[in-house]
Amino acid sequence: MCEVNLVKALGVTPGVKDSLELLEMDEPAESEGEVLVETLAVGLCGTDKEIVSAQYGEAPPGAKHLVLGHENLGRVVSAPEGSGLAEGDLVVGIVRRPDPVPCEACAAGQWDMCRNGKYTEHGIKGLNGFARERFRADADALVKLDRGLERIGVLLEPTTIVAKAWQHAEAIGKRAFYDPKVAVVTGAGPVGLLAALLGVQRGLDVHVYDRVTDGPKPDLVRDLGATYHTDSLTDSGVRADVLIECTGVPSVVMETITEHALDAITCLTGVSSIGKTLPVDVGAANREAVLGNDVVFGSVNANRSHYEAAAAALAKADADWLARLITRRVPLADFGNAFEHEKNDVKVVLDVKEA
Missing domain, CATH: 3.40.50.720 (NAD(P)-binding Rossmann-like Domain)
Structure with a gap:
């Protein structure tokens, strides 16, 4: 009998207030994407807190839970040849994905300007987020970062x-x-x-x-x-x-x-x-x-061109200044503390991968 690998994930039951919990989920299936990524960190923002308070949030079709975490940073575990990615690469998953129709904007790679509202968003609308130990995605849904940005790469999505x-x-x-x-x-x-x-x-x-x-x-x-x-x-x-x-x-x-x-x-x-x-x-x-x-x-959300522009901006910024924006880093197991506001908080980050 095959042993099923499980991953830890932070999720909610959409529509149920304060249902945030640490879950165990099946290892991401290959059908979710050709590239396997281990998550290093996720950033928390007002959107996550609003989902926890049941203001919105939509689980994947047929699922009870929605995994949180749209601000993310990960490292490639495996990727197929010709994908442009390799083991050890630092990557960020793109949050919004085009609608399945697709509309004219999504077809042009501008899913941030989706015309029919049928887009999905990791950790927000119809797709699990990145607050889990591992996830899969296709290469075109990942943005490669310079390895020197590991300290602050989780700031890419808000950028x-x-x-x-x-x-x-x-x-x-x-x-x-x-x-x-x-x-x-x-x-x-x-x-x-x-x-x-x-x-x-x-x-x-x-x-x-x-x-x-x-x-x-x-x-x-x-x-x-x-x-x-x-x-x-x-x-x-x-x-x-x-x-x-x-x-x-x-x-x-x-x-x-x-x-x-x-x-x-x-x-x-x-x-x-x-x-x-x-x-x-x-x-x-x-x-x-x-x-x-x-x-x-x-203006809301972003497409790949904005991720690339943001990566360039972070690469040319003072890394020490950027690191000061991250005022607290909290282990995934202590997620409750991360959602408690402290006076000097600027950006709070959940460390998904244990040091």
């Missing part, structure tokens, strides 16, 4: 979010004369700090806004060469050419839409909670947008 934001902002800027000098980032969480990093790499005067007055965030921003603000965008008087909104806080969102330079481009990456209302002078906002040639757009 793809802002790599896309900057790429799209620059594409919009090319509609006409475009020579940005000042950038604003709202929120000094991991995504905001990475957005600021990419702004600094572009030679812009970057201003980051957050309510926190102590802890690691102010120093991380200053050491990046950017300016840290605890006042509001309105009160600071800064008028930016490009704004990347990373909080989802309605009042902050409205500021980024209305407080900026002429011809400004605002990208919204933070997802707001619903049910909160603000008194807004829509006429004034419209007047300013029209007379100022403003653009406001939303």
